[in-house]
Amino acid sequence: MSLSSSQTLTISGQDLVKNGSRAPREDARAGLKPSTPTKKPQPPKPENAITIAVSSRVLFNMEKEQQIFEQQGMEEYIKYQVAHEAEPFRPGPAFSFVKALEAVNTQLRELYPESEELFDVVLITNNHAYVGLRLINTINHHQLFIERFCMTGGNSPIGYLKAYHTNLYLSADPVKVHEALGEGIAAATMFTPEKMTEVSETQLRVAFDGDAVLFSDESEQIFKAHGLDNVFLELTCFLHEHKGDCMASFSVFVPQGPLKGFLEVLGKLQKKFYAKGQRMDCPIRTYLVTARSAASSGARALKTLRSWGLEIDEALFLAGAPKGPMLEKIRPHIFFDDQMFHVEGAAEMGTVACHVPYGIAQRIPRKGVKDKETSQTVK
């Protein structure tokens, strides 16, 4: 019988005597007989991969089950899930995004078969493992390549997000998103549009708002008062004024927004395609969709990006015009904005839009959009 205390994964008496050391063997594969030849590739190591963590409610449509949870409680919810275990969920708002990530991976693998710089989608959910079989059945049904998941049974996902070096966390629960942002993890609350416009299956398209998403909005406020050169000086003063505010401390040393890092990794992957001559039909395309006007603030936005070594494929300056129609033309798989007004506007026109609750003035979004907030949100 093999048992062990908490950290050391050893055990069987004979192994202990033979090994002496109790350090877990990292490459356990080495000594074991190989499994049936896999047609699927192995997932990359988390430190090499671009990890996208999604919750169950954004990956799949669980509206009905969510309703049961809210109205009838946990026990009924679990009973329902288990009773419908063989019934796969329908796709949720993050589904097409995940499929597009997989398409990019396929193309990356063709060009760079040895590289582990790939997207790794991890399901991180608050759900109890009772729902596990239904989730796994659904993943199989839709042929998604998701091999890693954490079903935390109600515990906070934050530690697991960190353990996986998560580059982007998408959840339907604004509280968790807020918490993740506070820990320095790029995160956004995803909403479900009434109807979802069709998106490309071969080219991943990601659209960003500028302020408080790519750029910190404090820097914008300070620029308006004092001019770009003084931004760093003013940010230090800003921190002193708001000593207790974690959002201020997040942005003080670099005036960048929480999604800047994600744009950066997308750019890195794009360069890998360019290196193989795929600039014109790159499988990844990025968009800046901002309410700024092109003239002054727009130019500044582009200069800032350039100073960070980042490129964006298309910059759309709407000078205050609504974003919905423009996004409807672009058809991104995902759109990030810090203002609920824009998120709602985009969702109304069929774009999968995510709210980035960043910036001093942010509050948890109100109900009314397709977001189920409860204190015990099951995700």
Add this chain to the structure above:
Amino acid sequence: MVSTVQNSDVRQKDVDHAVVVAVTSRALFESDTEEDGDGAYAAGVAFPLLQALQRVNEQLLQRNPAESLLFDVVLMTTDSQQQQSSRFMSSTRHHGLEVTRFCFSSEEDFIESLLKNNIQLFLTTDENEVLQATQKGVPSVLLDEHSAVCSSEQLRVLFCENAIIRPSSDPTPASRQAAQSFSSQLGKMRQKFGMFDSPLCFTLVTLRGGKDSCCGALKALRSIGVSVDEAYCLAGAPRSPILSLLRPHFLLSDGFSNLDD
């Protein structure tokens, strides 16, 4: 020579229905140090685990005062500590530990003592004792300093796939059977609590295989009456960041998984 003394301070359990857990005196107490004045030993690495077991019992009895499926904890000690036996008994009382019996034996006879007392889980800090007990089919856990920082409020049991902890020879049918029946007992206990605030929490971790191996493990556990609360499928990701978050009191690996990847 093997002998047993009952602890008159503690209500004896129904041995036919209880889950008997043995802990060694070295795991339970720090015999090198003394608590001030009293002559009682200080708490050892097994303390939080024992307190967690006690909390499960308390909660079970709260729900059903006539409950017989409880943890029955016995203290085991071997020859070299015979002089200290009364100290162990008084230390047990001093800390208010729910230990029903004290089992004394020589080092040579301690396996006999385990078998005689029908031990279903053996907790020790001694690697050799784990080795010997395991060979005789008694599920055994090696405790160490990590155990000392586990929760004393909730017993956290980790089910982990067999393949990673592969011994050089296959587990004996007896040990597999013992592991299974122990897991089933735990599963029955867990069913007596709801989804929230359970003093007992089961976690499944699959280290190497992907979702299909996790799926198989979930089904295999379910077939022996164990429904896990949390599940983590690592598919080759480094295990220590995840394990350090989980902080299980102990791991169970045989007896439920027959997947071989």
